[in-house]
Amino acid sequence: EAQVTQNPRYLITVTGKKLTVTCSQNMNHEYMSWYRQDPGLGLRQIYYSMNVEVTDKGDVPEGYKVSRKEKRNFPLILESPSPNQTSLYFCASSLSRAVRQYFGPGTRLTVT
Amino acid sequence: GQQLNQSPQSMFIQEGEDVSMNCTSSSIFNTWLWYKQDPGEGPVLLIALYKAGELTSNGRLTAQFGITRKDSFLNISASIPSDVGIYFCAGLAGSQGNLIFGKGTKLSVKP
Numbered sequence: 327e328a329q330v331t332q333n334p335r336y337l338i339t340v341t342g343k344k345l346t347v348t349c350s351q352n353m354n355h356e357y358m359s360w361y362r363q364d365p366g367l368g369l370r371q372i373y374y375s376m377n378v379e380v381t382d383k384g385d386v387p388e389g390y391k392v393s394r395k396e397k398r399n400f401p402l403i404l405e406s407p408s409p410n411q412t413s414l415y416f417c418a419s420s421l422s423r424a425v426r427q428y429f430g431p432g433t434r435l436t437v438t
Numbered sequence: 439g440q441q442l443n444q445s446p447q448s449m450f451i452q453e454g455e456d457v458s459m460n461c462t463s464s465s466i467f468n469t470w471l472w473y474k475q476d477p478g479e480g481p482v483l484l485i486a487l488y489k490a491g492e493l494t495s496n497g498r499l500t501a502q503f504g505i506t507r508k509d510s511f512l513n514i515s516a517s518i519p520s521d522v523g524i525y526f527c528a529g530l531a532g533s534q535g536n537l538i539f540g541k542g543t544k545l546s547v548k549p
Contacts, residue, residue, distance in 0.1 A: 330480075357535065368444075368526060368541040369481070376535050384536055416480050423534040425469055429480030 328353045330430035332417050338436045339407055347402045347433050349417030357420045358400040359384070359427065360392065362413040369416065374424065375400055407437040440465045444527050444540030451517055452548050459525060459543040460511040467529035470503050470510040471537075475524045484525075485512070517547050 330351045339345055351358065359374035361384075371384030375394040389411055391403040400419075404411060414434050418427040444461045451457060461470070469488055473481035485496050487503035487510060494501055500513045510529075514521055527540040 359535075359537070361539075366541065369528075369539040371537055371539075374535045374537075382535055385538070418480070424530050424537040425471065425486055426483055427537075429482070432478075432480055 328428070330417055330419055330428050332415075332430040332433045334433060335431065336434050338438065340438055341408055342406050345404050345407060345435075347404075347415060347417075347435070349400045349402065349430060350398050351400075351419040351428070352398065353419065353421075353428070354397065355419040355428075356397070356422050357424060357427070358394065359418045359424065360390070360400070360402045361416045361418065362386065362411075363416060363432075364413050372402070372415075376423070407435075409437050411435065412437050440529070440531060440538050442527055442529055442538055442540040444543055446543055447541070448544040448546070450546045450548065453517060453519060455517055457514040457517055457521070457545060458511060459527075460509060461527035461529070461540045462509040463529060463538075464508065465529075465531065466507040467531055467538075468507070468534075469530040470501070471528040471530070472499075472501050472510070472512045473526045473528060473539075475526065475542075477523070481526060514545075517545075519547050519549055521545060522547050 360372040361369040373392040375381045417430040420427040472484045475481040485501040492503040524542045
């Protein structure tokens with residue numbers, strides 16, 4: 327089944343403790359992206375990747391890192407999480423560019 | 439940065455009614471997209487618009503790419519209970535990678 331998977335789905339952590347949220351797609355898509363969703367703010371793009379080893383900042387990249395070493399994986403790294411990064415995170419992928427993206431199920435992160 | 443103004447924020451309608459929502463921006467976009475998000479799920483693409491003036495339908499949904507390239511609207515005809523959810527517009531500008539989302543329209547349908 328074609329899908330985008332994210333792990334973990336739920337995570338509660340403490341300020342400053344490094345964490346990684348994994349994202350994987352099995353559709354051989356070139357484009358992958360991370361978004362955060364906050365009440366009243368809609369979805370905001372954090373980082374995106376047009377292809378392997380190519381990443382670019384979205385609208386809210388501060389406090390996040392990404393890497394794209396393989397086509398199927400696009401992990402989101404929070405080196406030193408802070409409470410303002412408490413949010414619902416979505417990974418998405420598409421064949422090329424940001425059109426027709428398939429979204430993952432989301433990861434709900436709480437930083438205390 | 440670029441912003442999309444989506445309205446209305448929420449709608450409460452009776453089953454069978456038609457619905458209209460829109461997005462405007464001060465910037466030009468090359469592609470407009472409309473997504474729907476059900477509770478607890480990720481957004482799902484409904485319609486993609488690629489050319490100014492384009493009018494595209496997907497079942498009971500119709501969307502248009504504004505002539506000025508700064509706006510788009512989505513219409514839902516004869517609403518049904520499963521139309522409930524949050525609808526997002528999104529715009530793609532020059533980079534082809536940076537997607538900007540509106541804040542969403544929450545639709546509630548009363549049977």
